[in-house]
Amino acid sequence: MSPTAPPTAADADTPFSQRLKTATWSDHESAEYHGFTQALLDGTLPLDGYTAMVAQHYFAYAALEEAGRALADDPVAGRFSYPALLRVPALVADLEHLVGPDWRDRVSPTPATRTYVARLQRMADSPEGFVAHHYTRYMGDVSGGQFIRRVVAQAYGLTGAGLSFYVFDGLGSLPRFRADYRARLDSLELAPEAAERLIGEARLAYRLNTEVLADLGRVHTPGPSARP
Numbered sequence: 001m002s003p004t005a006p007p008t009a010a011d012a013d014t015p016f017s018q019r020l021k022t023a024t025w026s027d028h029e030s031a032e033y034h035g036f037t038q039a040l041l042d043g044t045l046p047l048d049g050y051t052a053m054v055a056q057h058y059f060a061y062a063a064l065e066e067a068g069r070a071l072a073d074d075p076v077a078g079r080f081s082y083p084a085l086l087r088v089p090a091l092v093a094d095l096e097h098l099v100g101p102d103w104r105d106r107v108s109p110t111p112a113t114r115t116y117v118a119r120l121q122r123m124a125d126s127p128e129g130f131v132a133h134h135y136t137r138y139m140g141d142v143s144g145g146q147f148i149r150r151v152v153a154q155a156y157g158l159t160g161a162g163l164s165f166y167v168f169d170g171l172g173s174l175p176r177f178r179a180d181y182r183a184r185l186d187s188l189e190l191a192p193e194a195a196e197r198l199i200g201e202a203r204l205a206y207r208l209n210t211e212v213l214a215d216l217g218r219v220h221t222p223g224p225s226a227r228p
């Protein structure tokens with residue numbers, strides 16, 4: 001899926017949110033056009049592949065949201081504390097549904113997820129780095145994630161339980177939320193080096209996510225069709 005034309009190159013007057021998107025869009029494409037992601041999007045990924053992805057999300061969001069709690073009072077990172085974004089409760093509910101009540105004994109992080117989690121844990125001391133990881137995951141979840149939600153609902157016949165990760169009822173209008181989020185990015189007034197650090201960390205965040213997808217893709221290959 002190619003949602004929009006690639007963002008155009010940035011100049012000095014370009015809002016930071018636009019610079020960030022422009023600088024990371026090629027990394028986004030690597031994640032979006034990965035084999036595992038494509039199998040998910042075209043409905044050929046068996047349900048256990050989807051379940052494995054939900055489990056890997058759980059480990060990553062637990063680390064991301066823990067770092068967010070540590071930075072709640074930080075003047076930069078604290079601006080991105082939206083309680084309705086928090087995904088761990090939804091992931092726990094989804095894993096209970098998809099794996100069962102003993103899911104904690106049955107899921108474990110892949111090597112790439114361990115690497116990603118270790119990086120996320122370091123962000124508790126790095127407000128700009130935290131914002132980069134926050135942006136890469138949550139803005140994706142409220143953008144392309146909403147498309148994935150529809151595909152997953154159809155492919156696996158899920159209605160509520162099992163895909164609550166993609167449901168952000170507490171945020172209200174998602175287009176309005178995305179505009180608010182970009183306005184917060186634009187209001188950061190970062191020094192040039194801090195802005196570059198944030199962009200560099202967002203590119204790393206994409207690569208770490210793509211490695212998680214690669215780990216999953218080595219184990220979970222597309223079947224003929226997951227659609228009922």
Ligand code: HEM
Pocket residue numbers: 001003004017020021028031032037041135136137138139140141143144145147148205206209
């Ligand atoms: C699974 C396949 C994916 C699809 C179909 C997809 C699709 C999209 C779409 C349609 C947008 C909105 C683009 C726009 O505003 O013009 C978007 C934005 C975004 N996606 Fe994805 N995406 C996918 C995977 C990912 C992954 C794996 C990540 C990161 C881990 C990600 C992170 C983002 C971010 C951060 C944005 C917001 C960009 C911005 O407006 O600044 N996406 N995606």
